[in-house]
Amino acid sequence: MVTVDTDTVRLSEEQRLVQRSVQQICDDFGADYWREKDVEGEYPQEFVDVLSEEGWMGALVPEEYGGAAMTTKEVVVMMDEIAASGGGFSAAQAIHGGIYNTPPIVNYGSEEMKSELLPKVARGEVSIQSFALTEPNAGSDSTSIETFAKKDGDEYVLNGQKIWTSRVDATDYIVVVARTTPKSEVEKRTRGISMFLVDKEDAFDQGGLETSAIPKTASGCVHSYEMWFKDLRIPGGNLIGEEGEGFYQVLDGLNEERLVIAAECVGLGEAAIERGVEYATEREVFGESIGSNQAVQHPLAEAYAHVQAAKQMTFDGAEAVEDAESQEVGARANMAKYLASEAAFEAADAAVQTHGGFGIATEYDVERYLREARLTRLVPITQQLILNYLGETVLGMPRSY
Ligand SMILES: Cc1cc2nc3c(=O)[nH]c(=O)nc-3n(C[C@H](O)[C@H](O)[C@H](O)COP(=O)(O)OP(=O)(O)OC[C@H]3O[C@@H](n4cnc5c(N)ncnc54)[C@H](O)[C@@H]3O)c2cc1C
Known part of the structure; x- marks a missing residue:
């Protein structure tokens, strides 16, 4: 499958290093691992242990407390990669809280709380999930x-x-x-x-x-x-x-976190398209590859364009976090999350349809992606509430509540 290289989202050398390092970890946790965890309803402790041992749970912990002090763009790259690896939204969500519950402590915690907890979080010894x-x-x-x-x-x-x-x-x-x-x-x-x-x-x-x-x-x-x-x-x-x-402390940093959730949705969409294209190419019906039918090809191509558009919005938004005003970051983050959820759902739905009856068989994973994509339209905030924000705060229309 030809994928748009992440070069199109302009990664720096450091961001590329994050991508490669996370990719290497994810390579050890393939589709079978995530399928089994979903079916058995088991927390992916082995995956989280590796990330913890390698210091990734300290992504947002400042260096003075032993953390990695990563930028929003770097965390966006990390979470996109985890979801796109095949782990989907769940793989990213398994560690999301552990990373995003540290900023309130970093920004507002007492010095005693910070020096007691943050180094342990960075070393993966304590979790605030x-x-x-x-x-x-x-x-x-x-x-x-x-x-x-x-x-x-x-x-x-x-x-x-x-x-x-x-x-x-x-x-x-x-x-x-x-x-x-x-x-x-x-x-x-x-x-x-x-x-x-x-x-x-x-x-x-x-x-x-x-x-x-x-x-x-x-x-x-x-x-x-x-x-x-x-x-x-x-x-x-x-x-x-x-x-x-x-x-107000809850609201602080919410836009940055929303961009990271958008990246998790983008990664989920990428995983779904990859599986859809794979099956469309391999499966033969009426003596030819089903992918040669435009009725099969176009939904995947359309979803691909939408996922990539959401990816651009997400990665650009994360880049802007460093110097843009919070109002602008808020608009970008909410649009990115909205578009990424819709694109992930479209991609997962196209992948299910491509698989025919096997679209709902657990062994092909796309039904799991569809369930996860549906969830992303509800959490951590519903799509309607995002549209309320865009309608009222960004476009300046009156509020109904
Ligand atoms: C799997 C999962 C994990 C979660 N994890 C956490 C967690 O770790 N911590 C935590 O605190 N919460 C968590 N949540 C909760 C999540 O944040 C809420 O479910 C979400 O904010 C929506 O709230 P609600 O379910 O009460 O829906 P409601 O607020 O009851 O809304 C119901 C429906 O009405 C719509 N609606 C309501 N008001 C308006 C309006 N003014 N305009 C337009 N539409 C409106 C909503 O969009 C929605 O479609 C989780 C939820 C799920 C499903």
């Missing part, structure tokens, strides 16, 4: 969270329910977003929210945390949980940043 914001009554409308952390002397007491918190089985710490002032008592709904670092083992030991995995149909190897906090005592030192300012 989970981020708990969503609740049964607060998904898209995240300022409506009700989980409450009440100050009690030097500690906080946490009560409430979270839903969809991912990788709780694979983490040492959970970043929990909770109200410290009820929504009814703040003059602006984005205020009165705080961010805490919860030690999972301590929470279980105290009997202050209960979890239950949510059965689901996509991303079988990355588990998501419902969690209940009951009078969980958190040391005051585990408050991340300033009390009441947590929502």
